[in-house]
Amino acid sequence: MTTPDDARSENAATRAKAALKRDPWDLPDVSGLVVGVLGGTGDQGRGLAYRLARAGQKVIIGSRAAERARTAAGELGLGVEGAENAECARRSDVVIVAVPWEGHGLTLTALREELAGKLVIDCVNPLGFDRKGAFALKPEEGSAAEQAAALLPDSRVTAAFHHLSAVLLQDPAVERIDTDVMVLGEARADTDLVQALAARIPGMRGVFAGRLRNAHQVESLVANLISVNRRYKAHAGLRLTDV
Numbered sequence: 001m002t003t004p005d006d007a008r009s010e011n012a013a014t015r016a017k018a019a020l021k022r023d024p025w026d027l028p029d030v031s032g033l034v035v036g037v038l039g040g041t042g043d044q045g046r047g048l049a050y051r052l053a054r055a056g057q058k059v060i061i062g063s064r065a066a067e068r069a070r071t072a073a074g075e076l077g078l079g080v081e082g083a084e085n086a087e088c089a090r091r092s093d094v095v096i097v098a099v100p101w102e103g104h105g106l107t108l109t110a111l112r113e114e115l116a117g118k119l120v121i122d123c124v125n126p127l128g129f130d131r132k133g134a135f136a137l138k139p140e141e142g143s144a145a146e147q148a149a150a151l152l153p154d155s156r157v158t159a160a161f162h163h164l165s166a167v168l169l170q171d172p173a174v175e176r177i178d179t180d181v182m183v184l185g186e187a188r189a190d191t192d193l194v195q196a197l198a199a200r201i202p203g204m205r206g207v208f209a210g211r212l213r214n215a216h217q218v219e220s221l222v223a224n225l226i227s228v229n230r231r232y233k234a235h236a237g238l239r240l241t242d243v
């Protein structure tokens with residue numbers, strides 16, 4: 001027989017459970033974080049740096065050569081600074097990896113110390129190209145993001161920003177980038193932070209899309225987007241429906 005006391009404690013337990021269930025769109029304030037972009041002199045890195053700085057974020061562009069980084073930063077304005085990759089990593093809270101797949105492993109291996117304790121966002125798409133177009137490469141670790149996690153045991157590695165058009169990101173006439181960003185990672189606090197960063201850019205939404213073991217599909221999908229862009233002369237992005 002259920003007593004009034006039993007019912008009361010059951011209600012309290014239900015309320016406590018509901019309080020624990022967080023709203024997935026309740027994201028942290030990331031406006032005070034410094035964002036570094038390794039390979040920030042390239043199209044993707046420069047585009048992300050521009051969009052984040054335009055949204056008010058403090059951004060440091062990284063390069064293998066400090067001078068190239070400073071030149072790129074000067075061209076962007078908006079308070080963006082340039083530094084050699086190691087200094088960029090050291091001075092940033094969040095570090096976006098935007099180097100080509102070919103330089104991914106060596107770049108991260110060299111920066112293990114500077115990236116320790118940092119939130120790393122990998123946006124690298126391991127792709128090959130032949131006369132049939134783009135195709136996905138399969139890294140030994142499973143994906144570029146998993147390679148990053150293996151090489152950076154003391155960092156919090158996430159993956160995001162794979163499906164953005166660098167052309168749209170860099171075009172100052174484009175006010176909004178209407179797209180979803182699939183965010184992958186192992187810890188909710190980290191993926192929430194990356195989602196919040198994506199949401200700083202008008203039109204953009206970060207959506208949690210699983211653990212790093214599922215990063216390969218996300219990275220590979222870019223080969224399909226390149227095919228779409230070639231056929232339709234577009235800068236296609238992604239929208240996830242019903243979320």
Ligand SMILES: NC(=O)c1ccc[n+]([C@@H]2O[C@H](COP(=O)([O-])OP(=O)(O)OC[C@H]3O[C@@H](n4cnc5c(N)ncnc54)[C@H](OP(=O)(O)O)[C@@H]3O)[C@@H](O)[C@H]2O)c1
Nearest residue numbers: 039041042043044063064098099100101103124125162166
């Ligand atoms: N382009 C896009 O639309 C797009 C979209 C989504 C994701 N991505 C991903 O973002 C990454 C960068 O793309 P991107 O088009 O910007 O590439 P990128 O212009 O070829 O390279 C970016 C920068 O990386 C540095 N770099 C070049 N080779 C390197 C190496 N071997 N080791 C270390 N650093 C090297 C260069 O900067 P410094 O010479 O100044 O060091 C270069 O400016 C790629 O992994 C790509 O898959 C690109």
